Amino acid sequence: MKKFLYRILVRSHPRRFREQFGDEMLSIFDEVAPESSTALIADGVSSLVRQRIVRSNLWKMACGAVVSACVICIWAIGIRYALEPSLELVMKQTMRLQWAPPGAAQRLDRDEFQREAAAAVAILAESRREDEHKRRQPLVPPRQIRSSTLPPAPRT
Amino acid sequence: MKDEIKAQLPLAPAALHILLALAAEDRHGYGILQEAFRQSQGHYKLGPGTLYDNLDKLMNRGLVAESARRTAKEDPRRRYYRLTEFGRRVLAADLDRLRAVVKTASPHLSEPEAKRT
Numbered sequence: 001m002k003k004f005l006y007r008i009l010v011r012s013h014p015r016r017f018r019e020q021f022g023d024e025m026l027s028i029f030d031e032v033a034p035e036s037s038t039a040l041i042a043d044g045v046s047s048l049v050r051q052r053i054v055r056s057n058l059w060k061m062a063c064g065a066v067v068s069a070c071v072i073c074i075w076a077i078g079i080r081y082a083l084e085p086s087l088e089l090v091m092k093q094t095m096r097l098q099w100a101p102p103g104a105a106q107r108l109d110r111d112e113f114q115r116e117a118a119a120a121v122a123i124l125a126e127s128r129r130e131d132e133h134k135r136r137q138p139l140v141p142p143r144q145i146r147s148s149t150l151p152p153a154p155r156t
Numbered sequence: 157m158k159d160e161i162k163a164q165l166p167l168a169p170a171a172l173h174i175l176l177a178l179a180a181e182d183r184h185g186y187g188i189l190q191e192a193f194r195q196s197q198g199h200y201k202l203g204p205g206t207l208y209d210n211l212d213k214l215m216n217r218g219l220v221a222e223s224a225r226r227t228a229k230e231d232p233r234r235r236y237y238r239l240t241e242f243g244r245r246v247l248a249a250d251l252d253r254l255r256a257v258v259k260t261a262s263p264h265l266s267e268p269e270a271k272r273t
Contacts, residue, residue, distance in 0.1 A: 047205020
């Protein structure tokens with residue numbers, strides 16, 4: 001069982017390392033006393049981690065990923081706090097619309113519509129009244145206007 | 157050449173033990189483990205993973221090379237390793253460095269004992 005486990009550990013090493021030293025590692029496992037096999041398995045695990053992560057520069061990629069994740073989190077938190085007032089407003093509006101009793105929003109719209117309609121009718125009536133008032137005023141003949149506005153003719 | 161040797165120093169403990177094990181004769185992996193254990197009087201026990209990781213690095217740096225020595229009766233999976241001339245110089249330079257460290261440290265470490273007695 002332990003030999004099977006050690007064989008799997010050796011086979012999990014990077015190909016170049018496994019091809020160069022894998023057989024020798026297995027031959028050493030065969031030679032050592034059975035009581036040392038647990039220590040060899042522990043050594044195999046540490047060797048696997050060393051070869052897969054440290055020697056393959058995977059740790060650099062892992063560090064890069066962690067740093068990138070931290071930067072993105074900080075950025076997101078910054079954006080969230082920068083936009084908090086506007087977000088709060090939007091949330092309140094949404095909550096008000098969502099949690100208002102059924103019909104309340106409709107009643108509110110109808111009242112508003114009636115107010116606006118009344119204002120529009122008043123404006124229309126006012127404009128009609130102005131038009132009628134203009135129509136009743138006597139019109140000034142165009143010639144009269146011209147002669148009065150022209151400068152006096154020079155004397156000869 | 158001196159700069160190249162200096163660039164290799166100081167040697168890591170595992171690398172030092174491997175080079176010391178190979179200084180006397182060419183050895184296979186298991187032989188290196190046993191010799192390192194013997195030389196350190198049982199204080200330093202290398203595992204195969206650590207051994208071959210360090211051997212790989214030492215071979216890439218030109219301090220150790222694969223040896224042609226094989227015996228017919230032995231396990232065919234075994235490979236022998238030898239110290240290169242450059243590796244021998246690097247080992248000598250590191251031992252000089254360690255001697256200097258011991259020389260510098262000895263008076264400071266022996267003082268309290270001398271005062272007590």
